[in-house]
Amino acid sequence: MYHVVEAKFREAIRRFLSERYGLDAAIALERPPRLELGELATPVCFELARKLRRAPRQIAQEIANAIGPIEGVAKVEVAGGGYLNAYLDRGGFFSLALEAARSGAAEPGAETKKIIVEHTSINPNKAAHIGHLRNAVLGDAFVRLERFSGRRVQVQNYIDNTGVQVADVVLGFLHLENKTVDEVRRLAEAPKFDYLCWDLYARVTEFLEADKERLALRVRTLQALEEGGGVEAEIAEIVATAILRCHLRTMDRLGIRYDLLARESDILHLKFWEAAFRQMKERGVITRPHAGKYAGCWIMALGEAPAEEGEETEAKVIVRSNGTVTYVGKDIAYQMWKFGLLGLDFVYRTFSRYADGHAVWTTATERGETGAPEFGRASEVYNVIDSRQAYLQNVVSAALRALGFVEAAEHSIHFSYEMVALTPRCAREMGYELPAEDAARPYVEVSGRRGMGVKADDLLDRLEGAARAEVDARHPEDAEAERAKTANAVAIGALRYFLLKYTRNTVIAFDFHDALSFEGETGPYVQYAIVRARNIFRKLAEQEADFPTEMPETRVPAAARDALLAGADGDEFWELLLLAGSLGSQVDAAAVSQEPAFVAKYAFQLAQEFNVFYHRHHILSEAGAERKAFLLALAGLVERQLVAALALLGIESPEKM
């Protein structure tokens, strides 16, 4: 609701400035520091002062006098040296906020352009760890934000099933474990196959590092995967698919889903790269120097100035001198496909279905199924990848630009975030031995390669165990299934909130103490506020069966409503109402800056204010009928907004906890 008034206020000022002064200024809006100064303000007159060569306060006064009525705004006043402060119509806001909270998000129209969000994209050779969780949870929350904002979103998960990481595990099975294809196939049926590979992968890393000669083995295995047909490729397929299923199961525990699994092997076999390569050569995006350090490679020049004579220009190798293509090269082809610029497409098959029937599709090389939605051809593409890959993401969009796809380049968005690291204390707690230099650092990087990190399922298990203990202590009378369900919601709420409360460019130094906390600025704190509100309504229904619990405001006449908002506790009610009505505004800000943390922060603040309200006003024992109904309406509004905010973060709101 707040953002509606914001928009009207901004528009009114914009029109006034344009008509009166012929000026077209950007109008910054802000929240005044105290309620006595209103709920909405703009410092725009300070900027105008210079242009109009008049005192800011004088301009502000002129605008305040002449602006006329603005919908939702009770009055406009001048404050300080020249602020324009708006005081909202409290009663009107109350009614509209209740109405808006019930209507929910709009469905995207048929013409709404599609955006693709790629996230998760874990190498299918080991269990998911905490770093992967941050990626998936951020990506998923962003998807929810965009959908809430009315956008059509397709979620893709890239499966690098022919890369060096899978090759290493294949190598491990063949050369360290001496397994046959059938033996690996049997092992892959185990539910914790991802854990088994986690350990094997770490052993392979050690094995390869111990003797550099062994790296030749990796190269051979990798080539075998790319060519296909041999035992290596067969084992790779078994491993990658089995681990992918483990990842999907882990992510499903968190409520994270995908529409398409795009497999690198299909990109390879369908010759996506060759098509991209042709275009890049034709348009001169890549060149092949005959001399210098890049002799025989296909390279793409980066940066502007071709350096002085003799200096090598800055460039990125796309095709190696031995003819093989680099990862970035494949990525360029894939990115072109996402925008529908490649001239090729995959065929598609159903990979699996979620409990509610939603299909996850996978790319394939042949024998496609009918009924697949249109994939690719996006208007915007968001790649959720950690900030360490910023350079490569830049190379990809530079390639699109060089190919002449300027718009696609601009709409290739690297949704970047910082890594999750472990505090040295946490690393030691988990039994990892740290070199002295690492122990002195603020945090240590997790490393799947070395088998160092907090596995996602382990963390989830610990969280569920801790939540379960709390639930059991509080509700021993509840059925087993119900307690399990609540504990699950709390555990997921704690984890997702923990990963989302930090802004993207903050390195998360992981520590069990903070991650396992259910108190303070956490998901369960917000969930608890919701449960409190719901308890009030549950009890109310028992006490007064005929009370309109869905619409308590029908028992509050407008005059009583306005009197309560202006009375002794009026400011307090108003603050809570205003914050509850600001969800849309917060979501807009979060979507624009692609920062789910704003929503998390908002949910926490609203829960905090509600808890204060809850303590100060005992609703069910309230004697005044109208006041009671008013308090109920307010509590109901807050509850809906909190549920909506948590839903955007992918967090469920339990009935009890």
Add this chain to the structure above:
RNA sequence: GCGCCCGUAGCUCAGUGGACCAGAGCGUCUGCCUUCUAAGCAGAGGGCCGCAGGUUCGAAUCCUGCCGGGCGCACCA
């Protein structure tokens, strides 16, 4: 060496295009459960917003330099 990011309370972090006295959680200390669940609330204590300049009516916020930390910059992915 070059590029990107960070430096705010003991710890972990907010501070969304500049606008008042600097915010939260955790931790520490003190209170509050025969009243809608204490996963809560109230209060106390705790800060040269890394340092130095600059721009401005006004800077934690913008610019420059320095100091400290992280991450990139492969014919790895």
